[in-house]
Amino acid sequence: MEADPVLLARFQFAFTIAFHIIFPSFTIGLSAYIATLEIMWGWTGREHYGRLSGFWTKIFAVSFGMGVVSGIVLSYQFGTNWSGFSAAFGNIIGPLAGYEVLTAFFLEATFLGILLFGRNRVPRGLHIFSAIAVAVGTAISAFWIISANSWMHTPVAYEMRNGVAHPLDWWAIVFNPSFLYRLTHMLNAAYLTAGFVVLAVGARYLLAGRHLDEARTMVRMSIGLLFVLAPLQLFLGDQHGLNTLKHQPIKIAAMEAHWDGSKPGDFHIFAWPDPANERNRFEISIPRGASLILTHDPNGLFPGLTSVPKQDRPPIHNVFFAFRIMLGIGFFMIAAALFGGLLLWRGRLFDTRWYLRIVAQTWWTGFVAVIAGWVVTESGRQPWMVQGLMRTADAVSPVPAATVATTLAMFVVVYGIVFTMGMYYINRLIAKGPQEQLVRPPKKFSAGPLAAAKGDA
Amino acid sequence: MEWDLPLIWAGLIGTAVAMYVILDGFDLGIAILFPFHPDEHERDRIVDTIAPFWDGNETWLVLGGVGLLVAFPLAYAVIMPAFYIPVIVMLLALVFRGVSFEFRTIAVTSKPMWNVAFWLGSLVAGFSQGMILGGLIQGVDVADNKFAGGPFDFATPFAAVCGVGVVLGYGLLGATWLIMKTDGAIAERSRDQAQVLLLAVLGFMGIVSLWTPLQFERISERWFSTPNIFYLWPVPIVTALVALACWWGLTRERDNLPFFSAIGLFLLGYLGLVISVFPYLVPPSLTIWQTAAARESQMFILIGTLPLLPIILGYTVFVYWVFRGKVREGEGYH
Numbered sequence: 015m016e017a018d019p020v021l022l023a024r025f026q027f028a029f030t031i032a033f034h035i036i037f038p039s040f041t042i043g044l045s046a047y048i049a050t051l052e053i054m055w056g057w058t059g060r061e062h063y064g065r066l067s068g069f070w071t072k073i074f075a076v077s078f079g080m081g082v083v084s085g086i087v088l089s090y091q092f093g094t095n096w097s098g099f100s101a102a103f104g105n106i107i108g109p110l111a112g113y114e115v116l117t118a119f120f121l122e123a124t125f126l127g128i129l130l131f132g133r134n135r136v137p138r139g140l141h142i143f144s145a146i147a148v149a150v151g152t153a154i155s156a157f158w159i160i161s162a163n164s165w166m167h168t169p170v171a172y173e174m175r176n177g178v179a180h181p182l183d184w185w186a187i188v189f190n191p192s193f194l195y196r197l198t199h200m201l202n203a204a205y206l207t208a209g210f211v212v213l214a215v216g217a218r219y220l221l222a223g224r225h226l227d228e229a230r231t232m233v234r235m236s237i238g239l240l241f242v243l244a245p246l247q248l249f250l251g252d253q254h255g256l257n258t259l260k261h262q263p264i265k266i267a268a269m270e271a272h273w274d275g276s277k278p279g280d281f282h283i284f285a286w287p288d289p290a291n292e293r294n295r296f297e298i299s300i301p302r303g304a305s306l307i308l309t310h311d312p313n314g315l316f317p318g319l320t321s322v323p324k325q326d327r328p329p330i331h332n333v334f335f336a337f338r339i340m341l342g343i344g345f346f347m348i349a350a351a352l353f354g355g356l357l358l359w360r361g362r363l364f365d366t367r368w369y370l371r372i373v374a375q376t377w378w379t380g381f382v383a384v385i386a387g388w389v390v391t392e393s394g395r396q397p398w399m400v401q402g403l404m405r406t407a408d409a410v411s412p413v414p415a416a417t418v419a420t421t422l423a424m425f426v427v428v429y430g431i432v433f434t435m436g437m438y439y440i441n442r443l444i445a446k447g448p449q450e451q452l453v454r455p456p457k458k459f460s461a462g463p464l465a466a467a468k469g470d471a
Numbered sequence: 472m473e474w475d476l477p478l479i480w481a482g483l484i485g486t487a488v489a490m491y492v493i494l495d496g497f498d499l500g501i502a503i504l505f506p507f508h509p510d511e512h513e514r515d516r517i518v519d520t521i522a523p524f525w526d527g528n529e530t531w532l533v534l535g536g537v538g539l540l541v542a543f544p545l546a547y548a549v550i551m552p553a554f555y556i557p558v559i560v561m562l563l564a565l566v567f568r569g570v571s572f573e574f575r576t577i578a579v580t581s582k583p584m585w586n587v588a589f590w591l592g593s594l595v596a597g598f599s600q601g602m603i604l605g606g607l608i609q610g611v612d613v614a615d616n617k618f619a620g621g622p623f624d625f626a627t628p629f630a631a632v633c634g635v636g637v638v639l640g641y642g643l644l645g646a647t648w649l650i651m652k653t654d655g656a657i658a659e660r661s662r663d664q665a666q667v668l669l670l671a672v673l674g675f676m677g678i679v680s681l682w683t684p685l686q687f688e689r690i691s692e693r694w695f696s697t698p699n700i701f702y703l704w705p706v707p708i709v710t711a712l713v714a715l716a717c718w719w720g721l722t723r724e725r726d727n728l729p730f731f732s733a734i735g736l737f738l739l740g741y742l743g744l745v746i747s748v749f750p751y752l753v754p755p756s757l758t759i760w761q762t763a764a765a766r767e768s769q770m771f772i773l774i775g776t777l778p779l780l781p782i783i784l785g786y787t788v789f790v791y792w793v794f795r796g797k798v799r800e801g802e803g804y805h
Contacts, residue, residue, distance in 0.1 A: 076573045082526060083569035087562045089536045093551025094558055097618070100551075104544020105765040109772040112541035115534050116779040120787070123530045127523030127790050135793055180765045411552040417622045421559045428563045432570050439577040 019415040020407045023095045026422040028392075030087055032385050033429050037081030039384040042156060042201065043208025044074050045122075045149035048129075050235075052145040056138055062227040062448075067145075068133075069228070069448035070212075073440055075130055080436050082123070084429070089115075095418070099399050099409035103179050106172060106187060107162050114158035122151030153201065160200055164193040166400045167391070168261045174403070191261055195254040196391070202247050203387065206347060207380025209243065212236045213354075214377035215444055217370040228448045230364055237358050240351035247344060252307070258394075259308055262401060263317040264326070265394030268333040270304040275318030279304030284338075287330045292320055328396040336389035343383040350376065476770065477763040480542035481752070483776065487538050489741055491531035492600075493644065493734050498525045500645020502568065502593035503638060504664060505586060513657055514586065515576075516798055520652040522572060523794045527787055529569070541772050545616060545762035546752040552618040553611045553753075554603045554625055561599035568592030597641045598634040602626070605633030608683060608690075608748060610755045629682060636675035640737060643668040647717075647730035654797050665729055666721050673714055676740055680707070683747055689755060690747045703746065710739045 048070050055063035089111065092100050100107075125147040133141055171186035172179045181187055216232030219225045259266045266272075271287045271294050272279040281303025285294040302312040309316060319327050350373055357363040364370075395401055399409040498521050508514055521528075539547040551558060571589035575582050606625030613619055646665035650658050684691035694703055713735040720728030750758045763769065 072577075076570075076577070079526075079570050079573045082529070083566040086529065086533055086536075086565065087559075089533050089540075090551060090558055090562060092540060093536075093547045094555050097548035097552050100540055100544050101548035101616070104540050104547065105768040108537070108541035108544055108764060109768050111537045112772045113775055115530065115537050116775060116783065119530050119533055120527065120783045123526040124783075124786050124790050126526055128793060131523045132793060178765075181767050181771070184771050411548075411555070412618055413552050413555050414622055417555055421556070424559070424563055428566055432566060435574060435581070436570065439574060442577060 019413065019418055020410045022415055022418040022422060023410050023413075024406065026418055026425060027091055027095050029422065029429070030084065030091060030425055032388070033433070034081065034084040034088055035384060035388060036381055037077050037084065038152065038156065039200075039204045039207045039381065040211065041074060041078050041081055041208075042149075042152040042204035043206070044070060044077070044211070045145070045152050046205065047208055047212060047235075048074060049142070049145040049149040052142045056142050062231060065448040065450065066228050066231060069443070071129060072443050075126075076436055076440055076443070078122075078126065080432060083432075093411070094413070095411055096399070096409045097411040099404065102177055102404060102409075103166075103400060106165060106169075106179050106181050109181075109184075110158050110162035110165070110188065114155050114162075118151045118155035118158065122148045122155065125151070156201055156204070157197060160197045161188050161190070161193050164196045165190045167196075167395055168192040169400055169403055179403070192254075192257055195250070195257045199247070199250045199254045199387075200384075202243055202250055203380065203384050206240065206243055206247060207384060209236045209240045210347070210350075210373070210380050211377045213240065213373050214375070217374035218444070219447065220364055221367065221370050221374060225447050233363060233370075234358065237351065237354040237363065240347070241355035241358075244344075244347045244351035248348060251344065256308065258391075259316060262395065264319065264322055265328060265333065265391070266308065267317055267319045267321075268328045268330045268394055269337040269390060270308075271319075271330065271334050272304060272316070273318045273320050275315060275321050277315075278302045278313050279308070279316060279318075281307065282334075285334070287334055289324075289327070289330055326397065328394050332393035333390055336386040336393070340383050340386040340390060343379050343386070346376070347379060347383075476766060476773070477542070477759045479773065480538075480763070480769055481750075481759045483780075484535060484538040484542060485745065487531050487534040489738060491528070491535055492741070493737055494528035494531060495525070496641045496737065497521070497644040497648035497730075498528055499568070499593040499597045500641035500643065501649060502589050502645070503597060503642050504645050504649075504661075505590040507664060508657060508660065510656075511582075516653060517649060517657060518572065518575070518589075520649065520798045523790060525569075525572060527790065529565070532565075542764050542769055543752055543759065543762040544764050546757060546759075549611060549613055549616070549618045549753050549757065549762075550607070553620060554606060556622055557599040557602045557606070557625060561596050561603070564592045564595035564599065566592070568596060593641075594638060597638045601634035601637030602630045604637065604744070605630030608633070608744065608754065609687070611753050613753060613756045616757075629686070632675065632678060632682070636672070636679060639668055639671045639675060640740075643672050643733050644730070644737065647721075647733045650721075651726050651730045652798055654799065662721055662724065662729075665733075666718070669714065669717055669721065669733075672736065676710070676736075680743065687747075693747055706739065706743055706746070710736065710743075713739060 048067055051063050051067035051070065054060075055067060092107075092111075125144040128136060128141065128144040129148055132144065136144075165187060168191040169179075170190050171181065171183040173182055174180075212232050213236035216229045216236065219229035220233060255266065255269075267275070270279050271282055271285050273292050273294075280297070280299035280301050282294065283298045283300065285297045285299070287294050305314040305316065306312050308314065319330070353369065354363060354373070357366050357369060397405050397407070399406045501517050501521060505514065505517075508517060536547075539550070567588040569592075571585045571592065575585035575589065578585055602625060605627070609627060609629055611618065611620065612624060643665060646661040646668055649661040650665065653661070684694055693699060713732050717729050717732035717736065719725075720732060748754050750760070752759050752762050
């Protein structure tokens with residue numbers, strides 16, 4: 015078979031972006047947690063908050079480093095892999111990406127320096143401010159990137175002139191119809207992801223009888239957060255789904271493996287979609303379940319896959335199964351969060367060992383759910399690069415398949431090494447646990463801002 | 472043809488690239504010199520001199536890349552496929568370089584491996600950047616506003632010379648940075664290295680300055696035709712004076728002068744290249760006006776850039792100020 019440059023370019027981009035999203039989905043949440051810990055430490059003066067903040071900051075530094083280096087790659091891949099897209103839609107996507115760099119990337123990268131190395135160099139207040147700046151920076155970054163991405167799903171306020179998109183109304187472009195649904199769903203996913211990691215680490219220390227002060231704080235704080243955010247995610251996801259039904263009904267049809275739009279849709283707990291014969295095999299379904307969820311009416315109708323020609327349908331297996339993975343994890347998260355909340359309320363959270371044993375192992379749930387969710391939304395947009403406007407096949411760069419294949423192999427090897435070692439080092443930091451923070455006596459700071467720093471310099 | 476906005480954006484992106492080359496230049500430079508500082512404690516100290524800054528420094532590379540997409544999407548869409556291989560090699564090298572900062576502080580047995588990754592990643596990144604620069608100067612094959620050449624078009628002896636030149640230049644920035652930010656044995660050694668590197672950099676600047684007008688008629692026309700030559704003759708003279716200042720600073724053991732005059736050398740070399748290729752963004756066919764984004768797009772992001780850029784520069788300067796002074800033995804941040 016002849017190697018297909020479009021498919022290779024897609025593989026390469028899917029690989030690099032899936033690798034990248036692991037880190038922001040963790041660091042967006044974790045930076046907010048670190049900022050909270052810094053504030054609590056400043057507020058209460060209790061030392062274990064400081065130890066926790068220092069501990070998670072080290073883990074943050076490793077994850078953020080991997081996120082930055084893999085993110086820079088993406089900002090160039092729009093051109094190396096998708097120059098057709100860049101030339102046609104640079105007028106719209108470019109400024110959104112540009113604002114991300116200007117408002118977020120510099121903010122987080124610069125204040126990270128103070129957060130990591132400035133504890134003994136700047137006054138406490140400025141250190142707390144730096145932690146907040148990093149957390150806010152990561153969220154602003156998500157704002158712009160999700161805006162650009164959402165526009166590719168729901169393009170509005172543009173005019174095509176000679177095959178090039180020209181903007182008509184920036185406000186409408188930034189706040190395009192799917193943007194706020196996608197942004198809230200993604201940000202909440204990021205906070206859930208970090209919440210389950212913090213919960214797992216706290217549960218491990220509790221089970222091992224180590225760092226008990228810190229462990230109880232981590233478990234209590236994360237359960238408190240997850241108790242609210244996990245059920246909220248179901249609501250946000252549902253709203254996002256309804257929005258998708260309105261703008262990208264074929265994506266929804268693929269998510270539900272719904273072929274015939276003239277009948278109400280079942281919710282398939284399991285099925286093996288058969289695109290050649292336009293039907294499903296091995297269905298285990300809740301009759302009319304999908305209609306009920308999507309139209310709030312068991313007899314409601316929504317478009318099926320057969321309503322568009324075959325070449326306009328997304329790769330159904332990716333979308334269908336990734337959606338079920340995300341959904342399954344989501345329901346597990348809700349169950350774990352609500353049960354944890356119940357235990358906390360009953361005062362049993364720290365000694366219900368079977369519960370702790372489970373959540374100590376489920377640190378990965380958020381990451382898998384995030385990647386699955388992105389597979390649903392991005393595969394679900396195919397064969398379009400920009401919904402209805404440009405096919406992915408027309409967006410690809412004029413680069414030979416062999417070149418793309420070679421660099422794909424290089425990405426796999428390099429990212430494989432970096433990811434494996436990164437995980438190994440994060441595990442080592444977790445095994446070592448929170449350490450005393452070496453903070454010089456506060457009186458040195460009270461001599462005036464930065465007097466201490468001057469003394470060292 | 473509207474001429475003003477593309478010109479402003481060319482200036483802004485030019486500034487971002489210059490910021491990147493200088494700021495990440497010394498980061499990459501100290502790593503390129505790693506093999507010449509064999510002591511592990513000294514290496515930790517060397518890395519500590521840039522640890523709080525490198526991430527912000529590298530962000531200028533993102534601004535350069537994204538800025539090109541923002542303001543000149545057509546140039547971005549031609550340059551990236553044209554330099555597909557060196558761009559991706561550079562990015563992967565920067566991946567190794569970037570993760571090494573954190574990894575080498577945590578690693579125990581695998582620390583030597585991350586020292587190599589730090590050094591090699593920086594070396595390859597610098598060389599790739601020089602190759603891309605050289606490839607751009609020599610020109611890109613464009614047809615119908617798309618890249619029309621082959622994947623190895625960039626790989627010429629001229630591009631390789633530019634690659635080596637950039638590596639040496641980064642080395643000079645790194646060595647002079649260490650003179651400013653350290654003392655004792657590291658600073659002593661850096662002073663000796665910087666003298667060798669300065670001579671080598673001047674040699675390569677000379678080679679490129681002769682090679683480009685000889686090979687490319689458009690460049691010799693730019694420099695040597697009248698009346699241009701009357702305006703342009705101070706460029707090489709000022710370059711020579713700055714080089715002398717750098718040498719003087721090195722031999723008289725000044726702490727700061729060598730670093731800032733090395734920056735001056737970089738800026739002058741950069742200015743020379745701009746003079747050689749302007750107004751082409753993708754020589755020899757696409758100008759900044761031909762590749763410019765829609766006016767409303769350039770305007771939309773310019774409105775934000777004008778207040779944001781000074782703020783970014785402000786807090787960048789602030790962080791350098793917080794971590795000012797020399798990094799002394801036993802004062803590491805980790």
